[in-house]
Amino acid sequence: MEDVVNDYISREIVQDPALLPLANETSLLDGGILDSLSLVRLVVFLEERFQVTVGEADLLPENFDTVNAICSYLRARDQERREAAHG
Amino acid sequence: MGDSHAERLLRSVEGVAYWGAVAPVIACLPGAPGYRLACRRGDWNFRYRPAKRAELMRNLRQLLGDELSPDDALRLARDWFRFASCEAVDVMRLRYRARPLLRLVEIRGREHLDAALAGGKGAILCSAHFGSFDCAFSLLGASGFPVTTIGRWQHNYTAGLSPAERRFWDWVYARRLRRHRHRPNIEPWAGRFGVAAQAAAILRANEVITIAIDAPPLDSDLGRTVRAPFLGHRARLLPGAVTLAQVTGAPLLMGFMYRAPDYRHQVLEISAPVPMGGDTATAFARCAAEVAAAIRRSPAHWVYWPSSADLARIGLIPPEGSGPAAADPDRRAETDGGFLHDASADVPARG
Numbered sequence: 001m002e003d004v005v006n007d008y009i010s011r012e013i014v015q016d017p018a019l020l021p022l023a024n025e026t027s028l029l030d031g032g033i034l035d036s037l038s039l040v041r042l043v044v045f046l047e048e049r050f051q052v053t054v055g056e057a058d059l060l061p062e063n064f065d066t067v068n069a070i071c072s073y074l075r076a077r078d079q080e081r082r083e084a085a086h087g
Numbered sequence: 088m089g090d091s092h093a094e095r096l097l098r099s100v101e102g103v104a105y106w107g108a109v110a111p112v113i114a115c116l117p118g119a120p121g122y123r124l125a126c127r128r129g130d131w132n133f134r135y136r137p138a139k140r141a142e143l144m145r146n147l148r149q150l151l152g153d154e155l156s157p158d159d160a161l162r163l164a165r166d167w168f169r170f171a172s173c174e175a176v177d178v179m180r181l182r183y184r185a186r187p188l189l190r191l192v193e194i195r196g197r198e199h200l201d202a203a204l205a206g207g208k209g210a211i212l213c214s215a216h217f218g219s220f221d222c223a224f225s226l227l228g229a230s231g232f233p234v235t236t237i238g239r240w241q242h243n244y245t246a247g248l249s250p251a252e253r254r255f256w257d258w259v260y261a262r263r264l265r266r267h268r269h270r271p272n273i274e275p276w277a278g279r280f281g282v283a284a285q286a287a288a289i290l291r292a293n294e295v296i297t298i299a300i301d302a303p304p305l306d307s308d309l310g311r312t313v314r315a316p317f318l319g320h321r322a323r324l325l326p327g328a329v330t331l332a333q334v335t336g337a338p339l340l341m342g343f344m345y346r347a348p349d350y351r352h353q354v355l356e357i358s359a360p361v362p363m364g365g366d367t368a369t370a371f372a373r374c375a376a377e378v379a380a381a382i383r384r385s386p387a388h389w390v391y392w393p394s395s396a397d398l399a400r401i402g403l404i405p406p407e408g409s410g411p412a413a414a415d416p417d418r419r420a421e422t423d424g425g426f427l428h429d430a431s432a433d434v435p436a437r438g
Contacts, residue, residue: 036283
C-alpha cells in the first residue's frame with residue numbers, strides 16, 4: 001500500500017523533482033507538496049484505488065501528512081469497514 | 088488615494104449611514120423610486136469622489152482604450168457608482184425569501200444548472216466580481232438550488248476595521264446574503280487544510296459551488312496562478328475552480344448578472360457547461376474569456392476598475408501609481424474567488 005500511495009504522490013503531485021525520491025515519512029504538508037487541490041486529487045485516487053470513502057471529518061492534517069499516515073488512515077478505515085460488515 | 092483623514096472619515100460615515108439606514112428604507116419602496124434614489128446617491132459619489140472617479144476612468148481607457156471615447160468612459164464611470172449604490176438595495180431586497188429581489192431578476196439558463204445537477208456530480212458556477220454577483224449567488228439559493236460559496240467575507244480580514252465595524256458589515260451585508268446559502272462560505276485562509284476537499288465533498292452531495300474567479304492573487308499564491316488572455320493582456324489568475332471541476336468531474340458553468348438600463352431590473356445569465364478538456368491552463372482560459380466577454384459587454388459592472396493595485400496584481404496594468412485599497416466602508420463585503428488564497432485580503436471597493 002505504501003508503494004502505491006508513494007508512487008502516485010511522486011508521479012502526480014510532487015512538482016519539484018528535487019524532492020524525489022519521496023520518503024514515506026516525509027511531511028507532505030511542511031514540505032509544501034500537498035495543498036488543498038492536490039489533496040482532492042489524492043482523495044479521489046485513494047477512494048478509487050482502495051474502495052474507501054473519505055469523509056469531510058477525516059480531512060485532517062494528521063491523516064495526510066505523510067505516506068505512512070495516509071496508509072495508517074486507510075488501514076483504520078478498512079478495519080472499521082470489516083468490523084461493520086461483521087456486525 | 089490622496090484623501091485626507093477628514094475625507095475618509097466623512098466617506099466612512101456616509102457609507103455606514105447609506106448601508107445601515109438609507110438603503111434598508113429605500114429597499115422597501117417600489118422598485119422604480121427605490122433604485123432611482125440609489126442612483127442619486129451613486130451620482131453624488133461620482134461627483135464628490137474625484138480621485139476614485141479619475142482612477143476608474145484612467146483604468147477603463149487604459150484597458151478598453153480603443154473601444155471607448157471620453158464620453159463613454161465618463162458614462163461608464165457614472166454607471167459604476169450607480170451600480171454600487173444599487174447593489175446595497177439589492178442586498179436589502181433579499182428579505183422575505185428574497186422575493187422582492189426575485190421579482191426584479193430574470194434567471195436565464197436555469198435549465199443548464201438543472202441539467203448539470205441531474206448528472207449527480209454537483210455543479211460549479213463561476214462568476215466574477217461583476218455586478219451584484221453576491222446577490223446572484225444568494226438568489227439562486229433562494230430559488231431552490233443548494234448553493235455554497237467559496238469566498239471570504241472581506242470585513243473579517245480587512246486591516247484597520249474595528250470589531251464594531253466588522254460586526255456592522257456582517258449584520259448589514261453578510262447576514263442577508265448568508266441566509267440563502269445552503270452552507271456557510273468556504274473561506275480560504277492561511278493554513279486552512281482541506282478547503283478544496285470540502286468543496287469536493289459538497290459537489291459529491293450534488294450541490295452547487297459558486298465562486299468568482301477573477302480575484303487578484305496574493306503573493307503567497309503567485310506560484311499557483313496561470314497566465315490567461317484577458318482584456319488584451321495575459322492575466323495572472325488562480326485556476327482552482329477549473330482544477331476542482333477536472334478532478335471531481337463536476338460541470339463548470341459561468342453566470343453573470345447584468346443590470347438593465349432602468350437600473351432596477353436585472354438578468355442573471357447562466358451558460359451551458361464550459362468544456363474542461365485540455366490542461367488546466369487551457370480550460371481556465373475558456374473561463375477567463377467568458378469573464379472578459381462579460382466585462383466588454385458591460386464594463387461598468389466590473390468591480391475592479393478603480394482599484395489600480397488589484398488590476399496590477401492581476402497583471403493588467405503596470406504596478407505603479409496606487410497603493411492598497413484604503414479602508415472604505417462602502418465596499419463589497421464579500422469578494423474573493425481567489426480560491427485557495429491563504430493570506431489576508433485586499434479589498435476591492437465600490438462606491
